[in-house]
Amino acid sequence: MTTQGRGRPTQATPKLLRDLRTLRVAVFHPKDQDGEQLTQQLQRIGCQVQAFWPPLQEPPADTDLVFFAVRPDVVKLDFPWCRESRSPAVIAVVNYENPVIVDAILRLGVKGVIASPVRSFGVLSALVVAQYVNDELHTKDKQITRLESKLFGIRKVAEAKSILMETRGITDREAYRVIREQAMTRRVSTEEIANAIINANSILSFKK
Amino acid sequence: MSQRDPIKVGVLFSDYDAVSASETAQLKGTLFAIQEINEAGGIDGRELVAVQYDPHASAGQYRVLAERLIIKDKVNVIFGCFMSHTRKAVIPVIEKWNRLLFYPTLYEGFEHSNNVIYTGPAPNQNSVQLAEFMTSNFGARIYIVGSDYIFPYESNRIMTDLVQQRQDSEKVGERYVGLDATEKDFTDIIADIKNERPDFIFSTVVGNPTQYLYRAYADAGLDPKEMPIGSLSTSEAEIAQMGADVAAGHFTSAPYFQSIATPTNRICLENFRRRFGDETVPNQTWEAAYFQVYLFANAVRQVGSDEIDVLLPALLGSEHNAPQGRIRIDPSNNHTCLYPRIGQAKADGQFTIVRESRRAVYPDPYLVTHSLGDWTAKLDK
Structure with a gap:
C-alpha cells in the first residue's frame, strides 16, 4: 500500500487518545472564569471532571489526572501525594512564572503546565502529554526497581x-x-x- | 452606536472559485441572507451592511483582512473562512480583539473558541453516517484518496477507525494529492484502484481538484454501482464543475442537499435564484453560510447590540428554521445541532436523499472514538 504526500498511512488511534472519555480528572482551581473555562473544556473533551477549591489534602481515589492552580497562596502548602510513585499526573495552571512559582511547580512534580488566562486551545495536548509522560515514568520506575x-x-x-x-x-x-x-x-x-x-x-x- | 445606524458586518470568503466552488457559494449565501434581511426591514429598521474582502485563498491575507475589518471598518462580527488553515489564521485576531467569527464549513473537529460559532458539521454529524452507510451497503474494503492537509488526515483517521469495526475490513490504499492537483495526478491512483478493487472509495479530496478525481474515475470505465465514491465534501457545486454525468451514482454525506423537499427549502432556493441567477450552485456550505446570518440577526434583534459579550448569551442555545430543518446552537461547544443525510448523485446534478435523520444530531467536536451502530447517530429512512 502506498501513500503519497503524507509520511505514513493512517494508523489505528492510540489507546491514550481513545481512553479520553473514561479519564477521571480532578481540578483544583477556584471557581472563577479560568476554572469554568477549564472544566467546560474538559467536559467538551469528554473527561469525567470534579472540581475543588481550596485543594483537597489528596485527590479522590481513582483520579487519573489533576489540574492544579499553583497560586502564591498555595506555594507554602505541602502535598506529599504528588511525590508518591503511583500518583496521578499533575498539570499546573499558573498565572505567574517567577522563580518562586516555578520552584513550587517543580516540587509538585508536575508533568505539564498551562497558562492563565485559560483558553480551550492547548488543554487537550497538555492533558495527553502529561498522561503519557506520567505513564512512561511509572514504567521506567518499575524497570529500575527490578x-x-x-x-x-x-x-x-x-x-x-x-x-x-x-x-x-x-x-x-x-x-x-x-x-x-x-x-x-x-x-x-x-x-x-x-x-x-x-x-x-x-x-x-x-x-x- | 445609535439604534438607527446601519450594522456593519465583515464578509471574508475567496471569490471566483479560487479554492473551491463551495467557498464561492458561501459568499453568495451570506450576501443573499443579508439582502433578504434588509428587504424585510433590517434588524428593527437597522440595515445590515456587508464589508467584503477577497483574501484570494491566502492564509496571510485572511489574517490581515480580518484585522482590517476590525480596526478600520470597525465590525464586531465576521462571516467567513472555508479551509481550516484560513480559520486558524483568523482566530488569533478575533480572540485578540474579542470579536465573533461565524464559520459555516464542515471541518475536522477538535476546536472550540469562545469567539467562534461553528455552523457546519463535525465528524460525528457526517463521517459516522457515511461509514455506516458505505460499509453496510458495499463492504469494508476501503481505498482512501484525500487532499494533502489536515482535514483529510483527521477524517481518514476517523474513517480508518470506523471501518475497522467491521469484520473483513481492509484498507487497500491511502493516497494524497496536492490542493492544486490536476487530472494527471489521479491517473496513477485510479490505475491502482482498478487493480485493488476496493468495496468503495472514501474521498476527502476538496475544492477544485474534486472534479478531476471523478472524471478520472469515469474515464477509466469504473462503475459506481460496484465501487462508488463516498465523500463529505462533494456537493452540487463540485458536481456542476465536473459535469453531472461524471458524478451520477456516487454518495455524499451532508446535512443539506438542494433536493430537501420542504416548503422552507423550496422557497429559499427560488428566492436565491431570482436574485443571483444560476451561476452559483447552492450546496451544504451555502446553506450554513445563509442560516448563520439569520442566527446573528435574530440574536441582535433580541439584545439590541452586535457586541460579543451581550450577543453570545443570546446566540448560544438559539434555534432557527434553516432550509435543512430546525437547527440549534449547542451552548456547551458553540457548534450546531444538524440533520445528517446521505445523498446519491443523479444524472441531473442533484442528489436523491437515501437516508436522513429526523432528529437533529448533537455536535460532539472532541469525540475521538466514533462507533458504528451508535443510535444517536443513526439515520432513519
Whole structure:
C-alpha cells in the first residue's frame, strides 16, 4: 500500500487518545472564569471532571489526572501525594512564572503546565502529554526497581561463591552449582541461599 | 452606536472559485441572507451592511483582512473562512480583539473558541453516517484518496477507525494529492484502484481538484454501482464543475442537499435564484453560510447590540428554521445541532436523499472514538 504526500498511512488511534472519555480528572482551581473555562473544556473533551477549591489534602481515589492552580497562596502548602510513585499526573495552571512559582511547580512534580488566562486551545495536548509522560515514568520506575534488585542479587551470589571457594577449596563453577542445588531443594531463590551463606559466614568468622 | 445606524458586518470568503466552488457559494449565501434581511426591514429598521474582502485563498491575507475589518471598518462580527488553515489564521485576531467569527464549513473537529460559532458539521454529524452507510451497503474494503492537509488526515483517521469495526475490513490504499492537483495526478491512483478493487472509495479530496478525481474515475470505465465514491465534501457545486454525468451514482454525506423537499427549502432556493441567477450552485456550505446570518440577526434583534459579550448569551442555545430543518446552537461547544443525510448523485446534478435523520444530531467536536451502530447517530429512512 502506498501513500503519497503524507509520511505514513493512517494508523489505528492510540489507546491514550481513545481512553479520553473514561479519564477521571480532578481540578483544583477556584471557581472563577479560568476554572469554568477549564472544566467546560474538559467536559467538551469528554473527561469525567470534579472540581475543588481550596485543594483537597489528596485527590479522590481513582483520579487519573489533576489540574492544579499553583497560586502564591498555595506555594507554602505541602502535598506529599504528588511525590508518591503511583500518583496521578499533575498539570499546573499558573498565572505567574517567577522563580518562586516555578520552584513550587517543580516540587509538585508536575508533568505539564498551562497558562492563565485559560483558553480551550492547548488543554487537550497538555492533558495527553502529561498522561503519557506520567505513564512512561511509572514504567521506567518499575524497570529500575527490578534491575536494582537483580543487580543486588548478582552481587550477593558472587560474594557467596567466593566464600564457598575459599572455605571449601572448590572452583567458581562448583560453588555456583552448590548454591543452585540448595536453592532448588529448598525452593527458594539463589539470592536467598547466597544471603544465608553470607550471614552464616559472618557469624562463623566472628567466632574465630 | 445609535439604534438607527446601519450594522456593519465583515464578509471574508475567496471569490471566483479560487479554492473551491463551495467557498464561492458561501459568499453568495451570506450576501443573499443579508439582502433578504434588509428587504424585510433590517434588524428593527437597522440595515445590515456587508464589508467584503477577497483574501484570494491566502492564509496571510485572511489574517490581515480580518484585522482590517476590525480596526478600520470597525465590525464586531465576521462571516467567513472555508479551509481550516484560513480559520486558524483568523482566530488569533478575533480572540485578540474579542470579536465573533461565524464559520459555516464542515471541518475536522477538535476546536472550540469562545469567539467562534461553528455552523457546519463535525465528524460525528457526517463521517459516522457515511461509514455506516458505505460499509453496510458495499463492504469494508476501503481505498482512501484525500487532499494533502489536515482535514483529510483527521477524517481518514476517523474513517480508518470506523471501518475497522467491521469484520473483513481492509484498507487497500491511502493516497494524497496536492490542493492544486490536476487530472494527471489521479491517473496513477485510479490505475491502482482498478487493480485493488476496493468495496468503495472514501474521498476527502476538496475544492477544485474534486472534479478531476471523478472524471478520472469515469474515464477509466469504473462503475459506481460496484465501487462508488463516498465523500463529505462533494456537493452540487463540485458536481456542476465536473459535469453531472461524471458524478451520477456516487454518495455524499451532508446535512443539506438542494433536493430537501420542504416548503422552507423550496422557497429559499427560488428566492436565491431570482436574485443571483444560476451561476452559483447552492450546496451544504451555502446553506450554513445563509442560516448563520439569520442566527446573528435574530440574536441582535433580541439584545439590541452586535457586541460579543451581550450577543453570545443570546446566540448560544438559539434555534432557527434553516432550509435543512430546525437547527440549534449547542451552548456547551458553540457548534450546531444538524440533520445528517446521505445523498446519491443523479444524472441531473442533484442528489436523491437515501437516508436522513429526523432528529437533529448533537455536535460532539472532541469525540475521538466514533462507533458504528451508535443510535444517536443513526439515520432513519
